Amino acid sequence: MDQHHHSQLFEVGGAQVSRLEDVRLITGNGKYSSDWNAPDQLHACFLRSDRAHARIVSINYEKVGQIKGVVGVYTGDDAKASGYLRSANFLTFAGKGGMKAKVPDRPCIAIGKVRFVGDIVAMVIAESHLAAQDACELIEVTYDDLPAVIDPVAALAPGAPQLHDEIPGNAPFEAETGDEASVTDAISKAAHVTKLTVDCTRVTASPMEPRAALIEFDATNGGYIVHTPSQGVNMTRRQFAGYTNLAEDKFRVDIQDVGGGFGQRSTVYPEYISMMIAAKALQRPIKWVSTRTESFLSDTHGRGNIITATLALDKNAQFTGLRIDWLTDMGAFLSPTGPVSHIRNPSTCLNGVYKIPALYGHFTVALTNTMLVAAYRGAGRPDIAYAIERVVDAAALELKMDPADLRRRNYIPANEFPYKTATGSTYECADLPGLSAKALALADWSGFEARKAASAKKGKLRGIGMSTVIENTGAGMYPKDEIEISVDAKGLVTAHSVAQSQGQSHETTFAMVISNALGIPVERIKIRQGDPDKATTMIGNHSGGSRTMVGAGTVCHIAANKLIDAGKSLAAEDLGVEPSQVTYSKGEFSSKQSKKKITLAQLATKKTLCVRGEGTFLSTFPNGCHIAEVEIDPETGVTDIASYLSVDDCGHVVSHTVVEGQMHGAVVQGLGQVFGEHIVYDKQSGQMLTASFGDYIMPRAGQHLKSMRMEEHATMSKVGPLGIKGMGESGCTASLGALVNAMSNALGVKHVDMPLTPAKVWKTIQQTKAIN
């Protein structure tokens, strides 16, 4: 088996390079979207619907003239006139029985009807942000209220309020994977069947950088120049083109720093499209910066899936079949990334880490009077892993088995990789039994009872839970990833990429890969992402789906080696030898034959040293086993995570510091969802009850997590030459199951839904007491 730790491939990697972008960012020299300004810019403010579902009878904006500096008001009429009525959507595959998705129009400003609280009713443009805000309050909208439906189950029920005339029953799409008959057969013949429904709750990403844009009409080509937080220029340009029916090359998207993405910045939003209408009409740049309340209301939400898992086991506790029934609440419209990621990703990993001969998944998409749901760190993979890891624990509880033992009996053996699943995907490589054994030993799984007794002495409830997961990462929607590398006369190396860090440290990790290939210090390598002059000709994926190190990161290696080859040819002339007689080492070309040498910098003064490397990559399959131990104060319901251990396989690691940072952030993001984060709408009125951090429970440093240890158990991927597996999301994927398993164990219940706030935990304890 191709398994080894801390490969020697990267000399620099072992040296724990601190992040090259840190000084710029922490000294306030980053350039985020709201840092872009144009001298003659105007400001936009959006009037949003204060009700969940209503017909717009009239919009009266006569009074805005009272406010000095108001330049214009735009409504659904302007949206209609512009023709900007449909956002791009990546849900292009066929559904159940070949059905085609019914994708509703999403005009950039609501036409005739509002469908969720926060829907855009009008946009005011003014000389100042304040004037635009004041004017918005003077617009009088008359609504004819309609009944709203917030719950996805209710939305699909007969007689539910209809969001879109063209989508009867609020059901735009249904899909399936695997073989239903074989699973039905396995369930009917099973020695034991465990069925569990879990609510993988609706949350929001809350990046530190709010949504913002500066948008200018480009009179030279009839297109637009845009600065806005994005996860990659190309995907953003493609969506702008999709929304406006203009060609992609009409959009110049210029981005420098992005303060958090999480999938939420993969979407092109209607605000930007509305601003384009005004920028063109007024021939002046338009600026907008979202408030935090607007972020809650109008930035895409994540997760929002109700999943029922039915697991069939034989008399030896071997899994014989798994059925997944998945209801996904997409909000009032279909976001570009939501439905596709919530169906495709779980279909790829429908059996989790287990050898299950019969698999079937059924996916139903529902529309509700709520904000749209889109990809959110993991995008369907944490959800499926959570459902599976929970149903396995529930089965262990019912069979009175050690959950670790039940897993051990069912892991896909290491020698069966590459493993073809019953839904047709191929897991590349993993050592699940080895990984899990290492985690169990490090977490002292067998010593838990003693720790539980010690907690009980202090009056605390202690629980332990594990979660072993695998997921698909890395493959993108573009045919290849490109990196352009050039050297200047000072010997400084610049690499261009169309990937976009939102905090993933590409400037450091890309530089480390190139530094290693070229044998020059990282400080002499500059990474530029999303340069608009390059983006128009470079092909490559955005940063999402944990794909950037697998794709663009690996291509840094390929391009650097191509640069050496190109340099050898160019240097041969100066060295007076054939290219084959040139060797390269540490920034210098030399020849034994002519005993001459020339540095990269010297060569760059004479010749153009610039190459583009490329590569195409399939999915990689990072995997891991996480073990959480929780301690609950039964008097208040407050939970401490007494210990959290992760053993992960993300193949070859370029920077352990960066990987640990990603793992830590992803686990804490999972923890946030488990213990507090929750977007809640009032079921009757459709008002959002969690539109500020006063009600939306973000995790805080030191609040839950008392100890965290991260270890590795790598198997090298052959998807790319560096052996990397994409790991930006896998911590999230593993943590939901590990934490809720530990909580269920501590509380002595089969299942308890997130969010496990102190009040919910306390209530569960009271209910359990009442039953016992």
Add this chain to the structure above:
Amino acid sequence: MHTFSYVKAKSLKEAGDMLAAHADAKLLAGGMTLIPTLKARLAQPSHLIDISGIAELTGIDVKDGKLTIGAGTKHVEVARSAVVKKAIPALAYLANQIGDPQVRNRGTIGGSLANNDPAADYPSAALAVGATIVTNKREIAADDFFQGMFSTALGTGEMIVKIVFPVPAKAAYEKFPHPASGYAMAGSFISQTAKGVRVAITGAGPGVFRWKEAEAALGKKMNAAAVEGINVDSTDLNEDMHGTREYRANLAKVMTKRAVAKLSGK
């Protein structure tokens, strides 16, 4: 924010005159509630009268068994004051639990009491200790001052000048912070004086209130077991998605038990 006029008062009298002159004016001390309210466009005062520089509103002093704190004193100053720590250490502790460092560096005791947020910390101390709220017009006993959610006995043109706390023999505060906002979901302040025990609960109800059953029980015996058998009546407590009224009643009791344990050194 809507537009408003900003004026800075140099003296208590000037502030009072300004308040009298402008019916829609608001006093600005630390601004920790007012500024976010303005930013959310939920208030539209004509004037903000900045009282942060008025000398008569400053000072911490103890004399004849009474601790006097100027209304303009910031939370951080109360938390760090050697005088407060010596006289009523529980009050210094409470001040250090309010909000975050940014809030404690700006927010004032007078602002907190005048706003009477049902989940604020200070009202519980003022009520449990039996403080006197001294305004530019009169003196108001804490028992009369707090009148439910965001409501106080303060009249038009009236502003708090200082707060006088009779120094109790012992006092303790314990709070359960709301998991999102950090405000008290339930806080219990206990004070023990020659006249008896007083227990004030903040956060759990629509306004700070005294838990008289606990006062009676603890008056007989100051230990956690004394409140074990009694419960806060949950009928009028707050209930929302963050917790039932039963949960809040439970928290009030648990915080009281923990305050008692702290107070009795256990």
